[in-house]
Amino acid sequence: MGKRHEKLGIKQTIQRHWMDRTVQMMLAGMTEKEIRLELDAYLATQKQSGGMGERGRKTYGMAIGILASWFSPENDLIPLRDDALFIAKGLPVVEWLPLHWAVISASYPFWFNVARQVGRLLNLQEQITQAQIFSRLKELYGDRETVARNARYTVRSFVAWKILKDSETKGCYVKSTPVSVTNAQIILLLESALHASPEAKGSLSVLLNSPAFFSFCIPSMSGDLISQHSDRLEIDRYGLDDIFLRLR
Template sequence: MMVTRHEKLGIKQTLQKPWMDKTVQMMLAGLSVKEIRAELDEYLSTQKQSGGFGERGKKTYGMAISLLAAWYSPDVDLVNFRNDALKLARSMPITDWLPLHWAVISASYPFWFNVAKQTGRLLNLQDQITQPQIFNRLKEQYGDRETVARNSRYAVRSFVAWGVLKDSDTKGCYEKAASVGITDPNLATLMFESALMATLEGKGALGTLLSNPAFFPFQLPVITGDFISLCSSRIEVVRYGLDDELLKLSA
């Protein structure tokens, strides 16, 4: 039976942000998928997943190439979403690409989004959190499996590598880093869409999305459903109650 992206784990190693940056740079330079794969094959053979340089086996860096495909070769239904992310990247300095990477990896790997959600929920309750606390919440959704614990560990270490979580003075504990402010409503809309893509139902209340703990590294602007529908033809806005708005992916 084919595993959908909402069922798969897929975060099989720590993902470094410079690898994502390099992938997007190659796409903006007009390289083909085949050329990007070849470049990454050579580049990642010298990049340790913990950061820094050193020789790596093909099996381990091949997993990283698969993760980076979220940018260069996404699922068919994510191509237009990815294209919009690429347009934004073209107009932004590379130092501001982190939210784009977050959105693209969340849409392609909802497990990443769900690890972030549980991380954010815990950070709303306490200043320091641990891996077991995150895993205990995830196993309610994915089951008590070693692969879930391992993949969640790689996701959390990726959060640290990306600078959105910090290792605390207490070994095995993490703290939230400073939030990244987002002011561009087009970028915010893309992030909302990534949340819808990462959700099996493909829908969510706007108010809930604004405060979604999976966006714990960011400060999102308050924007209206009307504006979101103008920014993206792929998001439908449904009003219910007096002031509530539901966002859902267009069929």
């Protein structure tokens, strides 16, 4: 858990349709080796900007590492990935975004932490700047150029996924319309948030209102409903209203 929370790892902009393609290959029953070979050929033609064009193995290989959150996650994340894949099977591709978010946040807590800082800033103002995001992240990860670079790629991924929008001013962003999510997706997002936290636990009300979920419409949810739909989340009750979640 420690190494996962310390790493940055978002070394280029990730296009959402790359994630979609990865899941489609998994649902088609392709093996990890087959998926890697297919992505190797496909990403060689895909620019970070979303357009077409030749790229070197060194650059697009970094993207394969992130897409591996789906087809080759760490052992403790396999059950979450398997549930996400099961949910994806019953949904149209356009509704997979929360599943991608959960899978990548669990594997790369840096992604989740960038989202949390973006969400906190959006709670305070309608338009936010790259500099504001980087400043907050440096308080967590240190004042390193790699932090700013990885954060820049993460934010550009948010824009590519259409959960943030470029404003008329360069380096400034505004919020997009939040995405609706199903109960199953909410529970998966909550589990991913616990994986993204070193403590692996948290208040249910705090998690549901996490600024990291700024891109989703997340309604209130009872601990009983979570218990009925997940055997990986432990519910701890303190008094009448205090409900805490933790990973089993």
